[in-house]
Amino acid sequence: MIEFQNVSKVYQGDVKAIDDINMTVNDGEFVILLGPSGCGKTTLLRMVNVLESITEGDIRVQGKSSKELNPIELRRNIGYVIQSNGLFPNMTIEDNTMIVPDLLGWDRKKKRNRFNYLMDLVGLNPDDYRKRFPHELSGGQQQRIGVIRAMASDPPVMLMDEPFGALDPIIRHRIQDEFLAIQQEVKKTILFVSHDIDEAIRMGDRIALIREGKIMQYDTPTEILTHPKNEFVSEFVGQDRVLKSMSLYSVQDLVDAFNLESSKQEVADTKMIHSDTSLRVAISMLLNQEADQIVIVDQQDNQLGSLTLNLIEKFLHREVKGKER
């Protein structure tokens, strides 16, 4: 768990970068620090692992004030990933990855096992890459190494500062999915900096939207999209907010909202969609197949009603627009 208690940061020259922030990141939670450039995201992150001093307030990591963490505890407890992966050019991939375990005094066998395990996790063959140098890897591969280096000593907490920001969109998307799958397995407590709302929605359990060092809203992606607390939040989320929110809902949510009843009727020779499909996919099916309606079916292929663009629009209106203040 990470707890921010009335945290402020004033840089020399009287720049108030962080202004009285209170928030808690629970164990195993993936929290995105989101906001425009210069709003204080990096500063907040770097105070957690004491790369920046805290002017006022306290940050507690796993119950302990970050000011009290000694360097060994810090390395054990907190992994750190940055955009320019920070790999040492003259060290092999294995040596780069095992810097912290080395400092913690792990023996060779333990380090090798850990390296092999982590490389498998990110889909890189350990033997193929062990002796290579960073410049021999693609940008995406280097960034994967940056991530597993931060995970090397199995820290419960990870700090990630726009780790995928330098990658091209396709690779970035792939690494995001890959990292989410890893997180399902390892359940780290993660603070992840981003300025990209789509990345935040896709990755975060909760999003802290920051402006000029203050938290504007700290909520789940669904809440941020459906109940923006103020104008800044709704503007930051953007005008296609309704569209973005579609990927958060499934056809089942619509079935529930309109109490569509299951019938045992057989479905013959028409387009079908399973109720666990996302609304985003459902809409593109309707648009691409030029069908006016698609039959919704449950896992047992029982018919649940028919899906039309009109019904989706009604649903979104109720769920998203209807909740606007």
Ligand SMILES: Nc1ncnc2c1ncn2[C@@H]1O[C@H](COP(=O)(O)OP(=O)(O)O)[C@@H](O)[C@H]1O
């Ligand atoms: N070392 C520093 N000295 C003085 N001001 C700084 C320093 N680092 C950051 N700042 C200022 O603090 C504010 C927040 O910066 P930063 O945390 O880097 O924002 P973000 O990561 O959201 O882009 C900005 O106004 C920035 O200019």
Ligand SMILES: [Mg+2]
């Ligand atoms: Mg930054």
